[in-house]
């Protein structure tokens with residue numbers, strides 16, 4: 001398992017957090033949003049996907065990965 005923290009712009013409420021976490025869950029990533037820090041902590045299997053897939057799934061929900 002690989003762990004990383006990504007900085008995401010545009011998340012401002014718990015609904016945003018749920019949307020991002022749900023999108024990550026759908027690709028098999030355990031995500032935890034920190035709304036104050038504007039970050040998402042992710043845990044993922046690096047043999048199955050990479051950080052670019054994580055960025056794509058977050059951006060697919062309309063948020064910007066910095």
Ligand SMILES: [Cu+2]
Pocket residue numbers: 011012013014015016017
């Ligand atoms: Cu929101």
